Amino acid sequence: MRLLTASYLLLAASVAYSAVILDNGAPIMWAQTAAQVSDLPVQNDILTPNPWNFLHRMSFYRLMIAATDPFMSSMGTGATESPLWGLPLQFGWMLTSGRLADPTGATTCGHQTGDTMCISPQSWWGCVNHFLSVLPFLSAAQQGFFGQEVQVQMQVPEGTEGYCTTYADCSTSYADVMAKWDAFFQVRSTCSILPENEKKDSILGLYWDAHMASLHAAAACSTKQSHYSASEVNFASSWMNSAEYVSAANFQSSLEKSIMFxxxxxGRVLQEGDQAPNIADMTQEENHTLSIFSWMKSMNTMLGGSLVRMWRSAMCSVTTREKGREMLEQLLLNPGFATTTFLSIITGMATSC
Structure with missing residues (x-):
């Protein structure tokens, strides 16, 4: 049943060419993931999940969200306000758009003709997501969110060399990343008398510090981009660049907000010749998003990186970060919002800091 469901979702995505990220109002395959840590494989009292299986990796997100929700009250009164919700939704999009499948074609990993739950070690997207799933999960386990005695050793299927598999291993290889995830997960022990909006901003700041540290460490995945078209590589680069803006604004990546973005x-991997906003088999919204991502990346490159620096400078307070989040929504979701307006507002905000 699991494979049939996944195949159906992948087929729907490939036919429609639009992002499929929800299944009955939850992230893709959410109902089939582990509801408790003991649902994952255990050997000799050590948790041994396989991070190259989609359901196991998606389970990391479900378990982390459930464990940290009691400490996220400042995010809002809803059940899906945690910033962690953006991660499983993004991961689900990678699955349904075919970005976790073997891009080399050498295996059927992740393809409808093979194991649809397989995450290919050759996938650049799967590699980047490793830093945003395995590392935070190991940190959460180390901080006792799944029980004080829980130890985790990730499985290492054939062809997955070079990826850290334990907290100690990852801390050695990526000390800064693990330290920042630790800081985020230690938020439960922080006694704060800050107003709720400032406490919220502080937690979001810790989350995005860790998120961006993971993305920067994912530079280790760069060689895998050779498996993709120039159009897909350019999109991947602009997608990474967009995170600089989202993170600086301390975007609250709740379920609702993340769905919009x-x-x-x-909804599919880009091929040679795909050029937004004129990709015929993609929706107007997809073409617009690709165009805006490309504009933000090329403009920053043209300005020698100063656009990102100016944006970061403008995000200097709780108030300006709130305004920044609203402006990003306009830029990405409202086709009538001019890019020149974006530039002029940033300039004004930066000079007021």
Whole structure:
């Protein structure tokens, strides 16, 4: 049943060419993931999940969200306000758009003709997501969110060399990344008398510090980009660049907010010749998103990186970060919002800091 469901979702995505990120109002395959840590494989009292299986990796997110929710009250009164919700939705999009499948064609991993739950070690997207799933999960386990005695040793299927598999291993290889995830997960022990909006901003700041540290460490995945078209590589680069803006604004990547930003993402891997805003088999929203991502990346490159620096400078207070989040929504979701307006507002905000 699991494979049939996944195949159906992948088929739907490939036919429609629009992002499929929800299944009955939850992230893709959510109902089939582990509801408790003991649902994952255990050997000799050590948790041994396989991070190259989609359901296991998606389970990491379900378990982390459930364990940290009691400490996220400042995010809002809803059940899906945690910033961690953006991660499983994004991961689901990678699955349904075919970005976790073997891009070399050498295996059927992740393809409808093979194991649809397989994450290919050759996938650049799967590699980047490793830093946003395995590392935070190991940190959460180390901080006692799944029980004080829980030890985790990730499985290492054939062809997955070079990826850290334990907290100690990852801390050695990526000390800064693990330290920042530790800081985020230690939020439960922080006694704060800050107003709720400032406490919220502080937690979001810790989350995005860790998130961006993971993305920067994912530079280790760069050689895998050779498996993709120039169009896909350019999109991947602009997708990474967009995170600089989102993170600086301390975006609250709740379920609702993340849906808005992820739904317009391209529902298939880009091929040679795909050029937004004129990709015929993609929706107007997908073409618009690809165009805006490309504009933000090229403009920053043209300005020698100063656009990102100016944006970071403008995000200097709780108030300006709130305004920044609103402006990003306008830029990405409202086709009538001019890029020149974006530039002029940033300039004004930066000079007021």
């Amino acid at each position: 992820l739904t317009p993402l391209p």
